Amino acid sequence: MWFDSWSDLGRILVVGPLAYLALVAVLRVSGARTLSKLNAFDLVVTVALGSTLATVLLDADVSFAEGVLGLGVLVLLQYVVSRSSLRWRAVERAVKSEPVLLYRGGFLAGPMRRARVTEDEVRQAARSSGHAGLAEVEAVVLETDGTLSVLTAVPELPEADR
CATH class of the missing domain: 3.30.240.20 (bsu07140 like domains)
Incomplete structure (x- = not known):
């Protein structure tokens, strides 16, 4: 409960900075919109990114490559939905609320x-x-x-x- 192994701690020390750098890179490529709080959908994506990063750090069953791919998929889906909401009113109504x-x-x-x-x-x-x-x-x-x-x-x- 308090300690499992040195290798688990070493994995976190190696994967942690790499996963953090990967997240920063993905966010830089995706633009400021990914972390905006324009609507509930954007908030959900932000929370999912944090959850994915935590999973990569703490779950030895999830490889670094799987985690980076997960981050990329979330950002790609956010991009597709935000672009679709600009193009189609039905998508916009589904993911955004009105003031x-x-x-x-x-x-x-x-x-x-x-x-x-x-x-x-x-x-x-x-x-x-x-x-x-x-x-x-x-x-x-x-x-x-x-x-x-x-x-x-x-x-x-x-x-x-x-």
């Missing part, structure tokens, strides 16, 4: 219920954005990446400043 307006001059009960967001969470988002209360807030939107955006009304400029 949801939760507050606009008052709480919108239906959208909040469907998004499973409480009034307290909306108030907390306003406070986190530096607002004492919702009186200063024009709208709150649940974004596709799960964050709450707080929008404030832009004050109109006086006639002399226009």
Whole structure:
């Protein structure tokens, strides 16, 4: 339980840096989109990459080559799905969510219920954005990446400043 063998530790010391370098190389080739948090699908790919890296490091039954291939397949699938979602609306709807307006001059009960967001969470988002209360807030939107955006009304400029 506390220690199995020196060879297992040696494998981790050799495979760990190599797997890390392979992950960095795969991510550099694939671009910034692979680690973005634009939507739930991107988050799933990021978590799967981490899980694959951990498996390569800790499971002696998974070879280094299998792990690198696994990383490559995940990035390739992410690329194919993101490109397909640009081309076909049905794919985009399947993998991406739409922003949801939760507050606009008052709480919108239906959208909040469907998004499973409480009034307290909306108030907390306003406070986190530096607002004492919702009186200063024009709208709150649940974004596709799960964050709450707080929008404030832009004050109109006086006639002399226009």
